[in-house]
Amino acid sequence: MTRASSGVEKTIWDRLFTVLVAAIYIFLMFPIVLVVLLSFNSGEFLAFPLEGFSLRWFEALFSNKRFLDATLYSIRIAAVSTVVNAVIGTLAAIYVARHATVARDYIRLIMTAPLLVPEILTAIALLFYFYEIRIGTDYSIGIQIGHIVVTFPYVFLNVSSALFNFDRSQEEAARSLGAGGWMTFRRVTLPAIKPGIITGCLFAFVISFDIFNISLLLKSLGSNTLPLELFDYLRFNFDPTAAAIASLSIFMTFAAILIIDRTVGLRSLRF
Amino acid sequence: MSAVEAAPRIESRSNRGSATWMVVPALVLLIGFFALPYLTIITMSLREASTRAVYGEGFTLAHYTSALRDFYIWGILGRTLLIGATVTVISLLLGYPVAYHLAKSRSRWTSLLYIFVLSPLLVGLVVRTFAWMIILSNNGVANQALQAVGLIDFPLQLMNNSLGVTIALTHVFLPFIILPLLGNLQAISPDLAMASRSLGASRMRTFWKVTLPLSMPGIQAGTILVFVLSISAYVTPAMLGGTGGRTMSVLVVQYLVDNFRWPAGAALAIIMAAVAVIFVGLYLRLTARAMRRLP
Numbered sequence: 017m018t019r020a021s022s023g024v025e026k027t028i029w030d031r032l033f034t035v036l037v038a039a040i041y042i043f044l045m046f047p048i049v050l051v052v053l054l055s056f057n058s059g060e061f062l063a064f065p066l067e068g069f070s071l072r073w074f075e076a077l078f079s080n081k082r083f084l085d086a087t088l089y090s091i092r093i094a095a096v097s098t099v100v101n102a103v104i105g106t107l108a109a110i111y112v113a114r115h116a117t118v119a120r121d122y123i124r125l126i127m128t129a130p131l132l133v134p135e136i137l138t139a140i141a142l143l144f145y146f147y148e149i150r151i152g153t154d155y156s157i158g159i160q161i162g163h164i165v166v167t168f169p170y171v172f173l174n175v176s177s178a179l180f181n182f183d184r185s186q187e188e189a190a191r192s193l194g195a196g197g198w199m200t201f202r203r204v205t206l207p208a209i210k211p212g213i214i215t216g217c218l219f220a221f222v223i224s225f226d227i228f229n230i231s232l233l234l235k236s237l238g239s240n241t242l243p244l245e246l247f248d249y250l251r252f253n254f255d256p257t258a259a260a261i262a263s264l265s266i267f268m269t270f271a272a273i274l275i276i277d278r279t280v281g282l283r284s285l286r287f
Numbered sequence: 288m289s290a291v292e293a294a295p296r297i298e299s300r301s302n303r304g305s306a307t308w309m310v311v312p313a314l315v316l317l318i319g320f321f322a323l324p325y326l327t328i329i330t331m332s333l334r335e336a337s338t339r340a341v342y343g344e345g346f347t348l349a350h351y352t353s354a355l356r357d358f359y360i361w362g363i364l365g366r367t368l369l370i371g372a373t374v375t376v377i378s379l380l381l382g383y384p385v386a387y388h389l390a391k392s393r394s395r396w397t398s399l400l401y402i403f404v405l406s407p408l409l410v411g412l413v414v415r416t417f418a419w420m421i422i423l424s425n426n427g428v429a430n431q432a433l434q435a436v437g438l439i440d441f442p443l444q445l446m447n448n449s450l451g452v453t454i455a456l457t458h459v460f461l462p463f464i465i466l467p468l469l470g471n472l473q474a475i476s477p478d479l480a481m482a483s484r485s486l487g488a489s490r491m492r493t494f495w496k497v498t499l500p501l502s503m504p505g506i507q508a509g510t511i512l513v514f515v516l517s518i519s520a521y522v523t524p525a526m527l528g529g530t531g532g533r534t535m536s537v538l539v540v541q542y543l544v545d546n547f548r549w550p551a552g553a554a555l556a557i558i559m560a561a562v563a564v565i566f567v568g569l570y571l572r573l574t575a576r577a578m579r580r581l582p
Contacts, residue, residue: 029490033384033388036384037384037385037388040381040384040385040461041385041400041403041404043381043458043461044385044403044404044407044458044461044462045403045406045407047407047415047418047419047421047422047458048406048407048410048414048415048418050418050421050422050428051414051417051418051421054421062421062427063421063426063427063428063431064428064431103312104312104313104316105313107309107310107312107313108309108310108312108313108314110309111306111307111309111310112310114306115306115307115309116310123310123314126314126317126318126322127313127317129317129321129322130317130321133325134515134516134519134560135519136519136520136521136536136539136540136556137325137328137519137556137560138321138324138325140328140539140543140552140553140556141321141324141325141327141328142320142324143543144324144327144328144331144549144553145320145323145324145327147341148327161316161320162320164316164320165316165317165320165321168313168316168317172313222409223409225411226409226410226411226412226413226414227411228411228412228413228521228522229521229522232521232540232544233540233543233544243411243412243413243414246413246414246417247413247522247526250413250417250420250526254420254424258417259417259421262413262414262417262418265410265411265414266410266414269406269409269410269411270406272409273402273405273406273409277398277402
């Protein structure tokens with residue numbers, strides 16, 4: 017390449033770079049925008065040209081009992097995963113940040129391990145394991161535990177990062193003023209790490225709502241999560257109802273992103 | 288739980304009494320329902336096949352030997368690795384400029400652009416792959432557009448093959464390379480580039496000799512992440528791959544769910560994981576050499 021020393025050349029390279037980067041941003045967003053556009057399109061097909069605004073595909077979605085059941089089931093699984101991880105993930109993060117000594121690195125590794133291995137392998141592992149320990153996959157307990165395991169690191173990492181940024185001397189000040197352990201936690205530590213907990217929980221909820229492989233292999237008879245239902249639907253149908261389901265999931269994700277952005281800022285996310 | 292008990296209980300001044308209970312629920316979860324299950328993949332792969340039960344009485348290595356003698360499986364393994372390598376290289380080429388731009392950007396639109404990078408990551412895989420089906424199918428958006436401008440007369444085959452899987456996986460995993468790179472580039476002091484410029488180096492030369500070498504750790508982390516994610520991806524090849532784009536994960540799930548051959552499927556999963564570990568290990572050795580000169 018030429019040396020970008022003169023002013024004219026510099027602008028050309030700068031412009032080329034800007035065009036390239038803009039194209040990649042469009043590549044990133046285009047598929048998502050496309051799905052949302054087509055879900056509000058009144059035409060029968062998932063193609064252009066757009067024929068006009070319509071909510072008919074959302075009506076079709078909400079009058080379909082399978083999709084409604086799947087949505088509620090997904091919300092239930094994600095809510096339980098979030099609540100369980102909010103408690104045990106926060107406790108574990110506090111332990112690692114404040115109390116762990118020698119085994120700290122190993123504990124941290126175990127806590128983040130579900131993120132480091134492919135989800136499909138974890139799903140296979142749990143499928144075999146639940147069979148061996150006679151829990152099986154007849155009930156929702158298997159899929160629920162799978163979701164808790166896979167979303168655990170999100171809460172742990174976000175709370176850990178909040179603890180890391182939080183000045184410990186505040187806790188010591190509370191202690192020296194006579195506050196007990198529980199009082200210090202409730203009045204000093206908890207308010208300080210609350211943004212980290214909220215971010216981790218939102219993240220865990222969204223991920224649990226979206227994950228597929230765990231649900232595919234561990235689902236119990238007769239109940240599908242929303243991604244599974246969409247996957248099954250797309251095997252035999254290819255119409256804008258699928259786009260409406262997809263849009264619904266996209267809106268939920270953006271709501272979560274907006275909340276995180278407004279409360280703690282996106283850049284504090286850890287994963 | 289031995290890890291906890293092995294840890295000496297040095298009590299900090301701010302907390303008298305043991306705090307070990309705080310980590311116990313998480314350890315029970317991750318040892319009981321994560322570490323131990325992984326062991327059952329290994330034991331399952333050594334079980335004898337059975338037509339009446341999930342597995343037979345004895346143990347055997349037959350699933351490994353017959354898989355490794357099967358050309359069909361070698362073919363699928365080769366395709367999986369090829370897709371993974373292609374996706375990794377394209378992701379790096381597309382992801383680096385974006386990370387570089389975000390790291391340098393001072394505009395008030397930066398946080399919007401950051402959302403552009405982050406949001407595909409949080410939108411479900413099925414949804415994103417479905418979007419690519421709309422784009423890549425025979426009468427999809429891409430073929431419509433190409434026909435409208437007169438570049439082609441007949442639709443191109445863009446999905447149900449490796450091409451479609453590669454395109455969609457690149458989109459799906461691009462954020463995973465941008466984010467580590469972004470963190471890395473932001474940590475590089477701008478003074479270094481400035482020093483290089485003031486000593487007379489062009490911007491190009493400064494990039495090649497200063498910025499790029501210093502961002503090697505981010506490149507390494509991001510490429511490994513994308514490679515591992517794309518060779519183990521299930522949803523995208525299952526929805527977009529058809530038979531022409533079938534990968535190892537799709538084959539493993541077919542063994543487990545459709546054919547109900549758990550021991551053979553477990554052996555395939557372990558072969559896939561072992562190949563991934565070998566490739567990542569080789570890659571780490573290669574890149575370690577390039578990074579040795581870094582501070």
